[in-house]
Amino acid sequence: MSEISENNHLGRDFVHLHIHTEYSLLDGACRIRDLPKLVKELGQTAVAITDHGVMYGAIDFYRACKAQGIHPVIGCEVYVARRTRLDKTYELDAESRHLVLLCQNETGYRNLSYLVSQAFVDGFYIKPRIDLDLLRRHSEGLIGLSACLAGEIPRRLVGGDYEGAREYALTMQDILGRDNFYLELQDHGIPQQTTVNRGLLRLHQETGIPLVCTNDAHYLRKEDAESHDVLLCIQTGKTVDDENRMRYEPRNFYIRSTEEMEELFAGYPDAVENTQRIADRCQFDFTFGKYHLPEFQLPEGYDSPTYLRELCQRGFRARYGENPAYHRQLDYELDMIGKMGFTDYFLIVQDFVNYAKGAGIPVGPGRGSAAGSMVSYCLRITDIDPMQYSLYFERFLNPERVSMPDIDMDFGDTRRGEVVDYVRRKYGDDHVAQIVTFGTMAARAAIRDVGRVLNMTYAETDTVAKLVPTGPHITLEDALKLSKQLSDLYQQDPRVQKLIDTARALEGMPRHASTHAAGVVITKRPVYEYVPLARNDESIVCQYTMVTLEELGLLKMDFLGLRNLTVLDDAVKMVQKDHPDFRLADIPMDDKATFDMLTQGKTGGVFQMESSGMTGVCLGLKPQNIEDITAIIALYRPGPMDSIPRFVACKHDPKLVTYKHPSLEPILSGTYGCIVYQEQVIKIFQELAGYSLGQADMVRRAMSKKKAKDVEREREAFLHGDPARNIRGCVASGIPEATAQAIFDEIYDFANYAFNKAHAVSYAVVAYQTAYFKCHFTREYMAALLTSVLDNSDKVAEYIAECKDCGIALLPPDVNRSYDRFTVEEGGIRFGLVAVKNIGRGFIQAVVRQRQQDGDFTSFQDFCQRMFDCTDMNKRAVENLIRCGAFDSLGAKRSQLVAVYERVLDGIASSRRKNVEGQMDLFGMSTPSGAAVSAVPLPDIPEFTAVERMSMEKDTTGLYLSGHPMEDYRPLAKRAGAVPIHAIMSDFEGQDGPKRFADGQNVTVAGVITASRTRTTKNNTLMAYVTIEDELASMELLCFSRVIDQCGSYMQVNTPVLVKGRLSVRDEKPPQIMCDSLYPLESGLPPMEQPSRRPTQRESTIYLRFPSADSPAFRHIKLVMTMFEGSTPVKIRLADTGKLLGTHCLNHPALLQECREWLGEENVVVKEK
Secondary structure, X not given: OHHHHHHHHOOOOOOEOOEOEOOOOOOOOEOOOOHHHHHHHOOOXXXXXXXXXXXXXXXXXXXXXHHHOOEEEEEEEEEEEOOOOOOOOHHHHOOEEEEEEXXXXXXHHHHHHHHHHHHHHOOOEOEOEEOHHHHHHOOOOEEEEOXXXXXXHHHHHHOOOHHHHHHHHHHHHHHHOOOOEEEEEOOOOOHHHHHHHHHHHHHHHHHOOOEEEOOOEOOOOHHHHHHHHXXXXXHHOOOOOXXXXXXXOOOOOOOOOHHHHHHHOOOOOOOOHHHHHHHHHOOOOOOOOOOOOOOOOOOOOOOHHHHHHHHHHHHHHHHHOOOHHHHHHHHHHHHHHHHHOOHHHXXXXXXXXXXXXXXXXXXXXXXXXXXXXXXXXXXXXXXOOOOOOOXXXXXXXXXXXXXXXXXXXXXXXXXXXXXXXXXXXXXXXXXXXXXXXXXXXXXHHHHHHHHHHOOOOHHHHHHHHOOOOOOOOOOHHHHHHHOHHHHHHHHHOHHHHHHHHHHHHHOOOEEEEEEEEEEEEEOOOOHHHOOOEEXXXXXXXXXXXXXXXXXXXXXXXXXXXXXXXXXXXXXXXHHHOOOOOOOHHHOOOOOHHHHHHXXXXXXXXXXXXXXXXHHHHHHHHOOOOHHHHHHHHHHOOOOHHHHHHHHHHHHHOHHHOOOOOHHHHHHHHHHOOOXXXXXXXXXXXXXXXXXXXXXXXXXXXXXXXXOHHHHHHHHHHHHHOEHHHOEOOOHHHOOOHHHHHHHHHHHHHHHOOOEOHHHHHHHHHHHHHHHHHHHHOHHHHHHXXXXXXXXXXXXXXXXXXXXXXXOOEEEOOOOOOOOXXXXXXXXXXXXXXXXXXXXXXXXXXXXXXXXXXXXXXXXXXXXXXXXXXXXOOOHHHHHHHHHOOOOHHHOOOHHHHHHHHHHHHHHHHHHHHHHHOOOEOOOOOEOOOOOOOOOOOOOOOOOOOXXXXXXXXXXXXXXXXXXXXXXXXXXXXXXXXXXXXHHHHHHHHOOOOOOOOOOOOEEEEEEEEEEEEEEEOOOOOEEEEEEEEOOOOEEEEEEOHHHHHHHHHHOOOOOEEEEEEEEEOOOOOOOEEEEEEEEEHHHOOOHHHOOOOOOOOOOEEEEXXXXXXXXXXXXXXXXXXXXXXXXXXXXXXXXXXXXXXEEEEOOOHHHXXXXXXXXXXHHEEEEEO
């Protein structure tokens, strides 16, 4: 066979065996999606992938080649350590050598996967490195090429060491096998390559080691050289004008044609022909769809199906007692799981979930479609009863479409790692790995990167980048069609055209590799036998992404950390101090007080429900049960959100509920006639048209993906049936055809928006639990909530404000009362010491132990003396405790303690030294270490001012504790129309992008300056970055030279200021304000801001001005008003027509705030009569 193959290819065929795709991160630019098409156009039949040290792109490359009928060769250009891979001394080991390795077969793939993995796991030093010893042990099935000028043999030849090169070549031939090592020729017109190629020809003649030619391609076409050069500059942080930088010259590292390669290497025997011979020998194929589940360790005498059934029977009795009707569902699910071959999957999942529960690790009630499975419920994987909530197993595991189950689990965020560690112990460290994910160059980011490299100014690049519309998956191609301004600029300005064209060439390429936040893979054999591994920071990760791992049949799990589970767990533990028998599982799920709290819009701190939009929905809907909360979670998303007014109206007025056919009523009555859930779509197909649940789920999938051909086929089946699939159709069920058409159309319109009810119910339960705790154990819940966000000062400030609204005092840090976390006391919630800078948990625990052993500290001197021997005790820690107010309760002023603390500590240290030096008392006994030291008298000096104390608190804890400097200026800020900073920041943090604010929008904010730094721009002018914060949030101001000249004297830390400017939004940063003016509030309002005074009376009318009835603001506020029903008159003026409209609503602060943020302060007036 091989002889025939070789003869057929003689003289013509060439195969590129050395190619760097986009997964040679920021170095290769041969896009995998385009590579096989180009190879095919050139008449070549095969191609290899050989990225630097990694195999990230192997599967994508394989699939792309197969789609074009091109033979894929899987390989890698590995780095070889100059000594061993374990040697890591910079002077000797900083440089490594290149070697190309190609897989002949499955053994070769496994060996290459292992080599690449070990290069990261224990060989990583600057680069992932193997060594010759490792290669010798794992060389079977591999073909090696001597690589580019960075290979060991070329390096020795360039250095004049021909004998060393010869010795190394023979060593490689010995390691890989006589016919498995080739001397690699390259010719890019680089003088050193001429020297190397002469040496390689001589080596071939003397040793018989065969030659092969490659072009070390880093980009596809000759004209791509420029964009590749820009890519290298992005990697190295250089600009194209920088002469002293890495570059590929001459510019011919592209996919050359067969004719070009034959012409270049005509004088080298078999160099071209050998490329095809190597490709023919490399016959490795990936296998997709075959599952490789790890084996669950069974108890003696059981097989997997029997053991799973027994566990389910036990769980069923505990969950349901004796219920034959429900038991039939359990039997059905077990049979289906067995037929699909997923028995071990469920055993594995229940094992680590029940380990977590046994270890006291918080576990969520469910997540995703898994909550629709009775097996999951009986195994205690989930705690959502699928029968109670009408959930369907087929939505989770569909017998019509066999695919791996997908059970994702939520664990308390602080203990998630313990579950991963358990899985590692159970299945072996080498059988478990995390999963890689890639950050790619999105449209705006690509423009910014390229603009910097092309030496364009920040302002120029920023202007172009911001013309790209925001939204998911917007490409530069899309942007040029959608944005006329961008398109005009592209046509008119050659520099912008070059910027965008270069960015388009690089857009979408992976920029860096990172670790998936939750994904974990568990394998039957060691992971590297299936996929190569890499190291990201301290994590060992699979080099293939999550979707690829699933396609390869590997068990992939999401172990997610959910902060709110930790909050609930901490709150439960605090409650159990007074009520030892209290359990989260025992709380009633129909508590009226909890639902009353939600209907009043008191949703701050409640999981999934604390945004202002959700507050409005709760006020409008007035949820009364878990089903209502479930619907809110499902509906509050773009798309379905538009149906919220109808949903609310139907709930409050049953006469508005209509059904297109009576058979819909049992399915939609729980959601007041509205289609909300995917499960409802599935049930409609089953009940009305006779689909099986599995068939119905397949239709739902087709509809959500808008597969027109499939949808029309299903429309016909829905109406008139499909005997081949045993579907009877609506007409046969007595439903008029026109009615059935209308039902199908409604389902089709909403299919893309319908939400997975199983997931919504699971999160509704957690939302209810957090609401219950906030309602009944408010202090415990808020203390736990505050502890959970200690690393986010804006969130802490927000929850402190929520505590005040609930009438709970936040008590300051106190050495006699505080623990590491926020705790509950009679008077309120005590601040946790772990939030104080330079105070470690070890020191805090020592303070608590000392209090418990010897009682409270009686004075500052007493504290210092008793804590002096703690290893974490130092002057910085003591100073920070003073400055944050932790000693205030002991009676001394902070100013006094700041003045003396160093002398107190020095005095104690001196006393201890004297004891150690052996000074004895009269009886020859040393003074005990705790003996009294002369107290340092406190000076009679005034206390720091309130503002100074607040500043100290901010410095030491990141928060103002005894008050906030803005509190005195809030009325002034309101009169000036200042928008709360929190409103802007939370709007941009929304999952679906901002709704109220936009880039370039003029805003006014007020806050206290907490940081200010300046730098010089390229134009040698001054620029300042100023951070301001109000009571709930902070943001950064960008102040250019004009503003600095006019307002620089006000840019002092702790100064309250009023700021006017334009919002500036960059993809990778929180919103900033380009400052136009900055004015100190201590001087009152600027003259133009002084408002006219108006009398205040009780009854009021709200006046709103909108641009037009078609404006987004009008549509949004109209929707919001449906959630604030009331009797306050509202007068609406439309600016474009002058029309005056009228309605009524509830005069609620949340509504007025929403109106002001959408319309501006000047367009919202409340007149009191």
